[in-house]
Amino acid sequence: MNPVLLWFHQLGSPPIFDRFAARWAPWCYAVAFILMGVGLWQAFQVPADYQQGDSFRIFYIHVPSAMMSMLVFGLMAVYAAIALIWRIKLCEILAMACAPVGAAFTVITLVTGSIWGKPMWGTWWDWDPRLTTELILLFLYLGVTGLYHAIDDRRAAARAAGLLAIVGVALLPVIKYSVVWWNSLHQGQTISLFGDSKMDPSMQLPFWLMFVAVQFWFAGSLLSRARADNLRRESGKDWVAKLAAQS
Template identity: 85%
Template structure:
């Protein structure tokens, strides 16, 4: 068997995943904290002020990575949920549901920083702009997934029902992405492009790159920590969990 395929099969084992998550969660958080520190310092003290918005544009370094993560996490949640529904892989159910709280947090940060940024730019804290409105709908979807998962006692049935909502809700992501193109919008158009030339000056991009990578590491740490906790709750009563609680380590 291919070593990578064998590793994925091993990762589906609850004791193996517990050891994997316990090992890598602290490193993910550490990398996130270091990158966040450097990225924020670059954003606040190194990057030049915008020629139109002045220093108020600096909230972009929190707003944009959070907005990207709010959509990325929902897409990943739907991906895990689809795998869980098709192949009945319990770990994917756990990972899908572990995505929701962190994704909701990133969405809240996006909406809050967008409102703060919008006040000096638009003269109002909130406008029913297509981008803002669809991002708010994304938050409701996250809350719906979390609420549905918590409302059903059977964990596997709860994960399947909530996962189905996530799969249906993924249709909102392209609407959020292209809302500034399809409708008249107060929200500025796309300034940063992965492919093609960006309209953002290169002197301002390094802090953004650092913040984007930092949010990825933070999400990875949060995902592993939440999934590990849910995995332990589901496996409570098993011998390997008892040994772990007794300080003897997980069973092989």
């Protein structure tokens, strides 16, 4: 077997995943904190926007969070699909661990968007297509989380919640193209992962630092939450008892 495939196969073992998550989650958090610190410092060094002034600086928190709110939901749906098709328990755990973290990114997106919208639009909230679809995304995250915890059987709960995640992924292109399809107050795409960005290159460094930082923060959060769920599911096993005794 290919060494990479063998490693992924072995990672599906609960004890091996526990060791992997325990080892790498703190490193992910550490890298995230460092990059966030540098990114936020750089965000206050770039010149003010010629139209929005200093209020544009919230962009460096708002946009990475908004991108993560959609990326995490897409990843959750992928994990859920793998779990439903191949019955891989670790993918069930990872899918369900995505939901609270993605919901947190969505809340940050909505809050920072409201703070940014007040001086720009004159209101904290408007039923704009982008804002409304992002709010629906939050409800989907909460629905997945609530459904998972509403069913006692963990495997059945993960399958039901995963199915909701797979269906809900249809919302993502609606969020992305809402500013194109409808008359929207929300500005169009400013920066792009692939292709040209409308932002001046001198202002892009803090964004990329923050974007990479939230990736590491998500990875650390995902591993920590998945590890906790994995331990709860395996609580009756000998290896968990040995781990508890060592602690």
